Amino acid sequence: MTNFIPIFPLGIVVYPQEQLNLHVFEPRYKQLVQECVKDQKPFGIPTVLNKKIVEYGTLVQVLRIEKEYENGEMDIVTQGLSVFRILEIIKTIPDKLYDGAIVNYPENNNKTHARLRQQVLHAIRELHHILQVSKTFGKADEELSAYDLAHHAGLSLEEEYELLHLFLEMQRLEYLKRHLLKVIPLMAEMEKLKERVKLNGHFRNLSAEGL
Numbered sequence: 001m002t003n004f005i006p007i008f009p010l011g012i013v014v015y016p017q018e019q020l021n022l023h024v025f026e027p028r029y030k031q032l033v034q035e036c037v038k039d040q041k042p043f044g045i046p047t048v049l050n051k052k053i054v055e056y057g058t059l060v061q062v063l064r065i066e067k068e069y070e071n072g073e074m075d076i077v078t079q080g081l082s083v084f085r086i087l088e089i090i091k092t093i094p095d096k097l098y099d100g101a102i103v104n105y106p107e108n109n110n111k112t113h114a115r116l117r118q119q120v121l122h123a124i125r126e127l128h129h130i131l132q133v134s135k136t137f138g139k140a141d142e143e144l145s146a147y148d149l150a151h152h153a154g155l156s157l158e159e160e161y162e163l164l165h166l167f168l169e170m171q172r173l174e175y176l177k178r179h180l181l182k183v184i185p186l187m188a189e190m191e192k193l194k195e196r197v198k199l200n201g202h203f204r205n206l207s208a209e210g211l
Helices: 028-039 114-133 146-150 157-164 169-199
Strands: 004-005 019-024 041-049 053-069 074-090 102-104
Touching: 004 028, 004 041, 004 074, 004 146, 019 041, 019 053, 028 041, 028 053, 028 074, 028 114, 041 074, 041 102, 053 114, 053 157, 114 146, 146 157, 157 169
Parallel strands: none
Antiparallel strands: 004 102, 019 074, 041 053, 053 074, 074 102
């Protein structure tokens, strides 16, 4: 399917089913959100990388307006729907302050692999343990997808975007697994280094018995 959507470019990656809270303050995006709420239509959030709108983004719907301010600014709650690919950006739309895009929606296979998902989840929890952070996912383990886990895996924005345009769930899980297998040993070594630095200058109870 190909269609026209209003777009709200941001320097983030949004995934399908993700809930995203936004503070809307620019006049063009206040107009966009007001129209989308009024007409009950979604809008697109294409990712901005290196100050450029890139090819893929995510269609989102406004779940609710959490707060409206006297100057027209808004706090809104949105949810990701599906990944789109931009075919053409439309910069001039009559009577509109915002831009739009002609997009299509690549087929997305969400069939998962339980063992692989569990390996990724275990690795993420190991990473969080090393970093001493506590995270909950809001779903049972068997309901989690790569999209649910991606923001918790320590990916850079560029890596999150790479995962966005992988259209097989097993590919996305493998991507996360490879990333975690690479980063966890580095983080573990950093923790050891921190401990060695802390010990420097302190009295230590050392022994050279047996020499």
